[in-house]
Amino acid sequence: MKKYYEEFEEIIKSLDGKKKLLLHSCCAPCSSSVLERLKDYFDVTVYYYNPNIAPFSEFERRLKEQITLLEKLKIKYIIGEYEPEEFSFAIKGYETYPEGSERCKHCYYFRMRNLAKLAKENNFDFFTTTLSVSPHKNAVWINEIGKELENEFGVKFLTSDFKKKNGYLRSLELSREYGLYRQEYCGCRPRRENSETDKN
Numbered sequence: 722m723k724k725y726y727e728e729f730e731e732i733i734k735s736l737d738g739k740k741k742l743l744l745h746s747c748c749a750p751c752s753s754s755v756l757e758r759l760k761d762y763f764d765v766t767v768y769y770y771n772p773n774i775a776p777f778s779e780f781e782r783r784l785k786e787q788i789t790l791l792e793k794l795k796i797k798y799i800i801g802e803y804e805p806e807e808f809s810f811a812i813k814g815y816e817t818y819p820e821g822s823e824r825c826k827h828c829y830y831f832r833m834r835n836l837a838k839l840a841k842e843n844n845f846d847f848f849t850t851t852l853s854v855s856p857h858k859n860a861v862w863i864n865e866i867g868k869e870l871e872n873e874f875g876v877k878f879l880t881s882d883f884k885k886k887n888g889y890l891r892s893l894e895l896s897r898e899y900g901l902y903r904q905e906y907c908g909c910r911p912r913r914e915n916s917e918t919d920k921n
Contacts, residue, residue: 770801849879
């Protein structure tokens with residue numbers, strides 16, 4: 722079986738002009754090296770959709786940092802709704818599972834399905850996510866979910882493992898270069914931390 726990054730390179734070579742790509746981003750640091758890799762081949766729009774992040778103040782901090790980077794790079798973006806209740810429903814039964822477990826798989830699916838739906842509704846040629854740039858994220862699950870959603874929505878999924886070819890290391894370099902805030906955890910925390918008080 723071909724490795725995901727090899728599939729990515731084949732897709733890039735097959736492109737006839739720039740195609741419209743909707744890129745899900747979890748945060749500014751992860752998007753930095755991915756955008757550097759994609760911007761010459763695609764007309765990229767970033768979709769920030771991360772209702773898994775808690776507390777809400779952390780969600781807002783990452784969003785602000787994401788917008789600052791995208792405006793500096795002149796990249797278009799769409800901001801998704803903060804929907805912690807829907808996220809809680811999506812991972813119901815897996816709330817106490819650790820990072821890297823089935824809880825993460827459900828989280829990937831929840832966010833990526835929203836991404837694919839938006840890509841379909843807005844006539845994008847491709848969709849993909851920055852999630853695989855992290856060494857803590859399961860690229861096999863991400864790509865399997867992407868292919869499943871490609872079949873469901875009829876929009877091509879851009880296969881990849883963005884941590885390869887020093888993608889993760891490059892994100893660290895670019896984060897330092899741009900002075901980006903790098904969070905200390907993925908995003909998921911016990912839902913009690915995401916209180917209404919924090920949202921005010």
